Amino acid sequence: MNQLFKTSIDYLKGVGTSRADVLKKELGIFTFEDLLRHFPFKYIDRTRFYKIREINPDLPHVQVIARLTSFETVGEKHTKRLVAQVQDDTGVMELVWFQGIRWVEKTLIRGKAYIIFGKPGAFNGKAQIAHPEMEPYSAEAMKRKGNLTLQPAYNSTEKLKQFQLDTKGIQKLTAALLEAHAKDIQENLPQYILNRFRLMGRREAYIGIHFPEDSTKLHEAVHRLKFEELFAIQLKLLKNKLLRNQKFKGFVFEKVGDYFNTFYQQKLPFDLTDAQKRVLREIRIDTQRGVQMNRLLQGDVGSGKTVVALMNILLAIDNGFQACLMAPTEILATQHYHSIRNMVGEDFISVELLTGSVKQKNRKGIHERLEDGSLQVLIGTHALLEDKVQFKNLGLAVIDEQHRFGVEQRAKLWRKNVMPPHVLVMTATPIPRTLAMTLYGDLDVSVIDQLPAGRKPIETIHYYENQRLPMFGFMKREIAKGRQVYVVYPLIQESEKLDLKNLMDGVEVMSREFPLPQYRISIVHGKLTAAEKEFEMQRFVKGETQIMVATTVIEVGVNVPNASVMVIENAERFGLSQLHQLRGRVGRGAEQSYCILMSSHKLSREGRIRLDTMVQTNDGFKIAEIDLELRGPGDIEGTQQSGVLDLKVANLSTDQQLLLQARTVVEEIFEKDPQLEHPENLLLRQMLQTQNQGLSWDKIS
Template identity: 45%
Template sequence: MKKITISDLKKKSIRYIKGVGELRESLFKKLGINNIFDLITYYPRDYEDRSSIKNIADLQNGVPCSFEGTIVSNVSVTRPRKGLTLSKVSIEDSTGKITAIWFNQPYVKNSLAIGENYIFFGKADRKLNKLQIVNPVFEKSSLKDMKKSLKILPVYSSTKDLGQNTIRTVVNEAIKGIEDFELEDMIPDAVREIHNLADKTYAIKQIHFPASAQDMERARFRLAFEELFMLQLGLLSYKSLATCTRVGIKYTHIEMESFVKSLPFQLTNAQKKVFMEVEKDMESSHIMNRLVQGDVGSGKTVIAVLALFKAVKCGYQGALMVPTEILAEQHYKSIRSLFDSFGISVQLLSSSLTKKQKQLIVEELKEGKTDVVIGTHALIEDYIQFKQLGLVITDEQHRFGVRQRTILTEKGQNPDVLVMTATPIPRTLALILYGDLDISIIDELPPGRKPIKTYSVNESMRERINKFVRDKVKEGRQIYIVCPLVEESEEIEAKSAVVTADDISKSVFSDLNVGIIHGKMKSSEKEDIMKKFVSGEINILVSTTIIEVGVNVPNATLMIIENAERFGLAQLHQLRGRVGRGDEQSFCILFNQSNSKVSRERMKTMTQSTDGFVISEKDLEIRGPGEFFGTRQHGLPELKIANLYKDMDILKLAQNSAIEIIEADPGLLEHEVLKKYLSMYFGDKVTLS
């Protein structure tokens, strides 16, 4: 059988498929489907099991199922109002009777005949002890080829004007096109045999159109294993290259006590423990690759400060890369004030600097006159050079990819790497997701922090909340109002920052100073607004999630989040962490505009817990890891079918296999196919020498 590779499928446009014209191609592109490979790996989000037939008497409320019945009445068609047609018919079997109703499908009248048997599929509903079913699909029982019933059918995430039947048909055509080929398998034969993994072509076919539930499960196991195996292999390869093949800086032990005593606060026991782990890494000859995880407000920054102090006093330079200019400036001010009296020079590299100011910083870094530089992605630009870079720190790791971290480390001679995140991840998961990093956890908050009181409300509470805002302003406090959108959108019903700020400044809070900040503003504008908010000139700051990370205004004690249902739990927790940073009691109000079960669960979790690790567990459970981790932001390959939360068992098997391969063949010299696919899977994020 002729082999076909993933590269071959990626080169082939979906226009080659029967039934795909220019319009359909553009609709599929909205779903991120550009080629045959994208299409066959566009896995179903759910399935409709139409394969087993139930008696009418056994139909359950709201549960999708199939049943066979005889038409026992004519189809009646009524028009209760303009633009609405109702078609009704009675169906029965030996156990009971049910009424089927179709909205705006008048053709049904000519498709059903009295006395004939049909198979129906849909959700039954029992009202006043009578069964009815709305808009069921149906087929004649006598048909040999059942296209609509007696099957397990895939359900895909869709877009407007692209229905399930169209996607099913196109995917089916694509699969037919590869059935006569052997799809090249990236997983080595030995691994496939150990774990009894299905053939790749079989797995692709059965995940879309399973012959049975068992076939679907076998296909899913195979495809999830492949994704997790490649993920682990990539991370382990990166760690192997970063730590095993190169010798790191061996820092000398220096006296830190005088610096620690100069800090305007006492270290918590958790901070002391984590810094001991960092110090031990820095004084060893291997390259430090450590993740410091801590909840919002746990004091991760001080670990970075201590590590930078040690690096500089040992004769090296340090770089701190953060995701936003606001956070960079904040860190710059606080770190410079701590280092000033110890003769350590700190510089801020931001886009708001003039060309001349930037040039001066670049020259001083190269000459070694600057000890510590703080900045955003600008730090990884080619023109940034260091005299002796010894320590690289990235804050809020989920905003940077593995590759970006690597680019910065390549500006030094095997510098130590410290990664910080306030997005709590369950430890077992963190060990796997950050397979290239050792992990430290700050599991204690500084003393005196009061838990933030959190309430979920709906629109009926608006006036009471507005009064609460006024009360807080009278007390001299400040307020954040966070919106999910920057500007109004025709497609999304949600509050925008621009319109909200305009509305409240002209109406309900016209006598107060209302400011607005969002990502589309110029850096200088954002900086100006934040300065005014920090100084207390602005009472209410309307914002997008730009303030999610690191913004520290102790006088702000009230956070209002509009359309809270549009945010994940981890993000809501991050936003809430912008208040509660002083001694005063702080509050978080979640305006929830949804009645969905998921939304109610999220709001319940937020009002009941302020523990980021508890919240992260729940977030994974509710949303699944794709959204939670935002794997694209991590710089990791997208997981299309594997679920890091539910597939922990598969993940451990995949990790064990990946470890065995890397230990036996670190450069994958004996696994050419695997090496080729690993590079393709990770892009240029992992390079095997």
């Protein structure tokens, strides 16, 4: 928007200092633009007038024209109220006031017709409205917009209401702003785009979304503003991608050498799936172009992302470069380290692990070998970002579950070399296409959409609390077959606010049900030290314990092919993405595996949908789509910190076609005019310039 809309909200007529302060604190409204983009969350239909006989208590609001026949004050003290009778040609209705009785009484005139609006109820079999809005009926009143339009309703808070900033108060401020400054709202989309997509002008759209003349105008206004919002995001993302390709040259991995070929021909423990081969080809092409690779690798739990990452690490080593793999937790970093060491063997390549618990004397050796180039691969956590960690020639950085890392953290890794390394971002959280195009819109995306051959789909069962004994019996039968079991709880200690099974109680119950010496239990949770966690994990990995009772610390990073059962307590309290991640801890061997979802009988609508979805499908991408619909993009892991998904009007789960249109047209524009130099694209250059300045995550990975 132009400079006017950066004006502080303090300067809007009718606001003042105290109202400005509460608007900033409660709604984050600092400027004229913020107020304009505080869109209504619903509209009250005042385009229709009801007859009294049509009114029933189920209607949200009604508007009638009726004549006042009588009114009187009845009751004493706390029961005192003003009761009026009105009628039209179809019946009689009662109006009642419990507050402001004296003031209302003074305004009422017997025999006069009124326009009456409010929420209908019923009392003694008769239609009734409590505290209605009333206005004397006249030809002028009927022409007034408020009585004949869709009235906007705005989110407010109790604090705001103390300053008369309820929905009506916000409505008045917005109306005042538009009345004074609507003429100053400048168009930011070129005419050729408006014509191509038949979009309403920007000024009309802002007026239309706040004060629509009718439902058609409202639809057109919302459509325009959604398109603008999605278009602006794609313009920024694809411009950054273009800039990076122009500005940042990338290392060229010219050859496929001995390391890659020896591993592929002699050490690879299983045949690659077609999906893995396709992704390897895509990455191979990227690393030959002389442009820095920024690729997102999506793959469901157990789809074989780690081996793809390893083969690309070997490709980097074949071309004389070092590589690193960064994971968000010690458990996951350690898991990657052991997994890669197991696949390559002892003396094939030099690999080290660097986490917070690595002792100082060992760190020194790692630092020295990194700097002289003798250490080829470093796997670790945030410890990789320390200034002391200096590579001789970092050519590839693999970032796992990258949404757990902040912008500055990723930037540090990115700057570990004079020329930025190729970046491969991995996630086991399947991301719906629309979210990927928005959250990772400047990255190239690869998807591993096949599971390795021989993997059996995990069978998911939903048990209620009163089915606990059969569940214990099932666990015992699996353990008797030599299998192992995870039992996951949402909390470590009891919470007064949430009625949840907690881990400590769970350990007690499990110890009674599965006593020594026949059964042994590992306990893992976030309050243990790294060494304690590792000790308990290793007991389970080695088969010394049959049951691991844990919190969600095991969501990622544990690979025990012998574990065949995942029991999730209070499963209704977990998000779909987390449930799917937890389920992915089993099903890693050739045996049939099971996920048991335990819940109370009291389930919310969303809770029931989540559990039913888990029972019905193992497809992570289907689950992610449903998760997006249930929670919205702002709650999906990692999207909040991206700074991209501050969507005010568009909805990624329902506006997929609009997003595709916006992205397609931006791609076409940059293909014809990469620098946006053509006169018709001047507005787009200005749009880019006014977007958020400073370091952005999408310039990094």
